[in-house]
Amino acid sequence: MFSKILIANRGEIAVRIIRACNEMGISTVAVYSEADANSLHVNLADESYCIGPALLKDSYLNMTAIIDVAIATGCQAIHPGYGLLSENARFAELCEKCNVKFIGPHYSVIAKMGDKDEARRTMKAAGVPVVPGLDEIADVAEAKAFAAKIGYPVIVKASAGGGGRGIRIVEREEDFETAVALASNEALSAFGNGKVYLEKFLTDVKHVEMQIVADEQGNVVCLGERDCSMQRKNQKLIEESPCVVLKEDVRREMMRCAVLAAKAVNYTSLGTIEFLLDKNNDFYFMEMNTRLQVEHPVTEYVTGIDIVKWQIRIAAGVEFMYKQEDIRFRGCAIECRINAEDVRKNFRPCCGRINLLHIPGGPWVRFDTAIYQDYMIPPYYDSMIGKLIVFARDRTEAIRKMQAALCELVIEGVCTNAELSGDILAEPAFKSGEYCTNFLDKFLKNY
Structure with a gap:
C-alpha cells in the first residue's frame, strides 16, 4: 500500500480523498492555488504546497508543478479526483514516466475512451448497443445527408468532450452546418480538439x-x-x-x-x-x-x-x-x-x-x-x-x-x-x- 499520496484537486473531492487516506493510514500532500490558500483541503492534508496563481491553467492544470511536488515530497501516487486532470491521458502518462502511480486507468485507456467516436466504435465491436449515428464528421455534406436519413433532431458532440461543452442539438436541416461549426469551435477551445461526431437525438430518455x-x-x-x-x-x-x-x-x-x-x-x-x-x-x-x-x-x-x-x-x-x-x-x-x-x-x-x-x-x-x-x-x-x-x-x-x-x-x-x-x-x-x-x-x- 502507498505510504504517501498527492491529491491533485481542490474543494470537496480533495477533502473526501484526504479523509479516506487518513482512515487508511496514508499520508497526504495537498496542492493549491494562491486563491485557495485558506481552503479546507489545504489545512486537512499532512503537507500543502502552493503551485501557482488562481487561474486553473497556472495551478491545478499545471502538470509539471504537480508532479514536481509529488517527487519532491516522496509521494508514490497521485489521486486526480474528478474534473481537472482526472481524464487527461497526457498527465497519466507523465506520472508513469516519472514513476508516480496515477490512481486511475492506464493512460492509453483514458485516451481511447476520451475520444467519444473511438469509444463508440469500441463499444459497437464489443456488442454494446450504441445510439445510431456517425463516429466522426469528416465531411459535413455527407454528415448532413446521414442526418436526414436517420431523421431530426440530431445531436453534434465533441469527440473529446465532457461537462456539456461542444454539444449542439439540431432540430432542422438548415441549421446543421452552423451547429457543426459551433460545436467544433467550442470543442477546440475547451479541449484542444475540434473533432465532432453525430448521433440521433433521443428525446424523453x-x-x-x-x-x-x-x-x-x-x-x-x-x-x-x-x-x-x-x-x-x-x-x-x-x-x-x-x-x-x-x-x-x-x-x-x-x-x-x-x-x-x-x-x-x-x-x-x-x-x-x-x-x-x-x-x-x-x-x-x-x-x-x-x-x-x-x-x-x-x-x-x-x-x-x-x-x-x-x-x-x-x-x-x-x-x-x-x-x-x-x-x-x-x-x-x-x-x-x-x-x-x-x-x-x-x-x-x-x-x-x-x-x-x-x-x-x-x-x-x-x-x-x-x-x-x-x-x-x-x-x-x-x-x-x-x-x-x-x-x-x-x-x-x-x-x-x-x-x-x-x-x-x-x-x-x-x-x-x-x-x-x-x-x-x-x-x-x-x-x-x-x-x-x-x-x-x-x-x-x-x-
Whole structure:
C-alpha cells in the first residue's frame, strides 16, 4: 500500500480523498492555488504546497508543478479526483514516466475512451448497443445527408468532450452546418480538439449510469446504477440510486453490458458506463467516464462499499474483495448538488464570504463539502460547493429525508440552489420517478 499520496484537486473531492487516506493510514500532500490558500483541503492534508496563481491553467492544470511536488515530497501516487486532470491521458502518462502511480486507468485507456467516436466504435465491436449515428464528421455534406436519413433532431458532440461543452442539438436541416461549426469551435477551445461526431437525438430518455470496479487481476464488478436524469444544460443536479423505473431484467442486461464494456478495453480502477434509456426500455451506450464520479456517494450508501478506498487499493495492486454475487443493494440514496449560484438570475455563479453555515445532521445524512463559516468562495472555479446525500430504507422515506435536510441546510452570504432542489423533489414527476433529461427545461420556464 502507498505510504504517501498527492491529491491533485481542490474543494470537496480533495477533502473526501484526504479523509479516506487518513482512515487508511496514508499520508497526504495537498496542492493549491494562491486563491485557495485558506481552503479546507489545504489545512486537512499532512503537507500543502502552493503551485501557482488562481487561474486553473497556472495551478491545478499545471502538470509539471504537480508532479514536481509529488517527487519532491516522496509521494508514490497521485489521486486526480474528478474534473481537472482526472481524464487527461497526457498527465497519466507523465506520472508513469516519472514513476508516480496515477490512481486511475492506464493512460492509453483514458485516451481511447476520451475520444467519444473511438469509444463508440469500441463499444459497437464489443456488442454494446450504441445510439445510431456517425463516429466522426469528416465531411459535413455527407454528415448532413446521414442526418436526414436517420431523421431530426440530431445531436453534434465533441469527440473529446465532457461537462456539456461542444454539444449542439439540431432540430432542422438548415441549421446543421452552423451547429457543426459551433460545436467544433467550442470543442477546440475547451479541449484542444475540434473533432465532432453525430448521433440521433433521443428525446424523453433517462440518463442511467453504471458504476464498475475493475482490479489489476482481471476482475470486473458492477455496483449498480445511478439515475442522473435531473439535469440543466447537460449538468447533473440530482442523482439517485436505484433508478425507480428500471425493470429488473433491463437492469441485469445493462449491468452485463457495463462489465462487457470495461473488459473490452482491459479497464482497471473505478469507471462509469453511461447509458440512455428510452420509453421502450431500450438502452444505448453514451460514454465512459474513466474517473471517480461526483455522485459516487449514492453508490456507497446502497452497496455499503467505500469505493474511494477501493480505488486507492486497486491502484496499489490489491485484488477487489467482492465478486458480482457478493454485491447486495439496499434502500435508496439521493444526492443534491449544492451550487453557489443565483437561480433567479439565470443561475449566475455567486462568490463571496459565507456568513453563517449550518450543516444538517441525523442518521444517514451526509454533506460532502469544503466550505466552512467565514470561508470566502473564490470566483475562479466551479460553482459546486457541496453535495447533500441521504439514505433510507425506501425511496419515499429518502425523499422526505432529503427535503428535511435541505430545509435544515443554512448557507448565508451567497445564493445557492438548495431551494430549487427542494421544489424539484416536491414535483409529482420526481416522486413517480418518471422524469427525463428534459424535465428541468420545462420546469424552469415557469419557475
